[in-house]
Amino acid sequence: MVEAVVFDVDGTLVDSVDLHAHAWQEAFRQFGKPVPFERVREQIGKGSDQLLPVFFSAHELEQFGKELEEFRQDLFKRKFMPKVKAFSRVRDLFLRIRSEGQRILLASSAKEEELNSYKHLMNAEDLIDETVNSSEVSKSKPHPDIFSAALKRAGIAADRAIAVGDSPYDAEAAGKIGLATIGMLCGGFPEAKLRAAGCIAIYRDPADLLEHYDESPLVAREALAA
Numbered sequence: 721m722v723e724a725v726v727f728d729v730d731g732t733l734v735d736s737v738d739l740h741a742h743a744w745q746e747a748f749r750q751f752g753k754p755v756p757f758e759r760v761r762e763q764i765g766k767g768s769d770q771l772l773p774v775f776f777s778a779h780e781l782e783q784f785g786k787e788l789e790e791f792r793q794d795l796f797k798r799k800f801m802p803k804v805k806a807f808s809r810v811r812d813l814f815l816r817i818r819s820e821g822q823r824i825l826l827a828s829s830a831k832e833e834e835l836n837s838y839k840h841l842m843n844a845e846d847l848i849d850e851t852v853n854s855s856e857v858s859k860s861k862p863h864p865d866i867f868s869a870a871l872k873r874a875g876i877a878a879d880r881a882i883a884v885g886d887s888p889y890d891a892e893a894a895g896k897i898g899l900a901t902i903g904m905l906c907g908g909f910p911e912a913k914l915r916a917a918g919c920i921a922i923y924r925d926p927a928d929l930l931e932h933y934d935e936s937p938l939v940a941r942e943a944l945a946a
Contacts, residue, residue, distance in 0.1 A: 722938055724849075724876045725817050726867055726899070728885035729828040730764070731907025733810050733926060734838045737764045737886070738908070739800040747792035748775060751784060761908070765887030767829035767860020768792075793831065801834065806841040807906055809927040814847040816933055823849040827870040827883070829860045850874050862892040867899055882937055884929070888917035902929065902937060 731737040741761040748755045755775060763771045768789050772781055776788075814824055824847055828835055832853045839845045850873045857865035871878055883894040886907025894901045895918045903919030904926070905911060911922050921937050923929040929936060 722822055722880065722882050724823040724825055724871070724874055724881040725938060726825040726827050726870050726881055726883045726894075728765075728861075728883070728887070728890045729826055729830055729835065729838055731886035731909075732807075732884060732890075732904050733842055734804050734806050735906070736800075736804045736838075737761065739803055740764050740796065743792055743796040743800050744771070747788055747795060750791060751788050765829070765861060765885075765889040765907070765909075767854045770860050770862065770889075797833070801837060804838065804841065806838070806843075807925050807927070809930055810842045811844050811847070813926045813930040813933075814842075814844050816930055817938070818847055820938070822938070823874055823876070825849060825870040825874055825881075826851040827866040828852070829854045829866065831855065861887075862889040862896075864893045864896040864899075867894050868897055871897075871899070886914075888913050891917035891919050894918075900937065904929070 727733060730740060741757060741764050745755060745757055745760045753775060763774055772785060817824055826848055830853055832855060835851060835853050839848060850870055852866050852870045854860050857869050859865050867883060871881060878897045878899040881899060883890060883899050883901040884904060885891060885901055886904040887909050891901040891914060901919050903914035903922045905922060906925035914922055933939065
């Protein structure tokens with residue numbers, strides 16, 4: 721039996737991937753490094769500790785990495801976070817999960833303030849059992865630290881839970897601790913990449929998972945072996 725569902729948030733429960741990519745792209749430009757939007761977007765899902773080294777050298781990050789990240793955080797908060805919207809039927813999906821006796825955990829590379837805003841957007845504060853954000857672990861996805869921390873806090877083994885995420889980095893991170901992953905297409909990553917990263921099932925968005933809940937790995941435990 722699945723005892724807990726561990727959700728990524730950005731791109732999985734809220735429509736924010738493009739907004740994060742635009743914020744990073746603008747921040748990179750501010751610090752003298754124009755980068756095409758698609759190159760930035762394909763890295764969304766990682767925390768800044770894993771994303772920044774893709775575009776900047778260790779020397780550059782030592783010089784201005786902290787300043788760049790602070791600029792990006794402030795920019796996102798002011799210009800982009802007000803545009804984030806929750807995907808349809810997130811609360812309904814959470815209610816279904818809770819009705820099955822399963823716990824709901826959030827494991828996100830977002831900052832605490834962003835997560836609190838997203839929980840309000842989803843109208844789901846009362847349904848979430850545990851939350852872990854990027855400030856609580858040393859390394860972000862595709863390292864497994866955030867998923868490990870969420871499961872540890874809930875006291876649930878990886879083989880008794882399932883992750884839900886929109887990026888290959890979610891599946892890669894979860895797979896490192898034996899946590900199966902359901903992929904969501906609403907974050908914009910191709911299905912082929914999600915499957916290659918290890919996703920055991922793919923759904924369009926939270927509403928689609930809810931519609932097919934009874935046939936999903938959340939109920940059909942044998943699907944985890946697929």
